[in-house]
Amino acid sequence: MSSQPTGRRRHLPNSPFNAGREAAARPPELIPVGTRVAHERYGLGRVVAAEDERTVIIDFGGGEVRRVNLDSAKLETL
Template identity: 45%
Template sequence: MEPSRATTRRHLSTSPFKPKVPEPIKTFEVGDRVSHDKEGLGRISSVEGTYAVVVDLGGGKLLRVMSPFAKLHTL
């Protein structure tokens, strides 16, 4: 049995199926109010490029969230 391919297959222009469209990268700014699916409400206290953000959840609790920010939503 052969192992599965590690690469993705390219989309053929004659294919009846639509190609996968990558999701746009979320961007945040310092001071944005956000909601985290598990931790709750907070405010962005620092942004580390497009790779990570630090969320102040109140009470001195900080949370560092890495990209692609699936559980983080702006309010």
């Protein structure tokens, strides 16, 4: 008996797992400069620059400036 798969994997069009593939394919919503945001780990901050369509630079105060990916579930606009 062979343990090799016997064909290609099929992706069903109505599979609930397709939602993750579709979300990864489209770019996240860009946050405008000056918008207040909340981060789960760093707290409240303000967007000071947009690096590209997936990354922003946020000033969390006290000299703490961080580069955050917009795909992050920990980032929320206020």
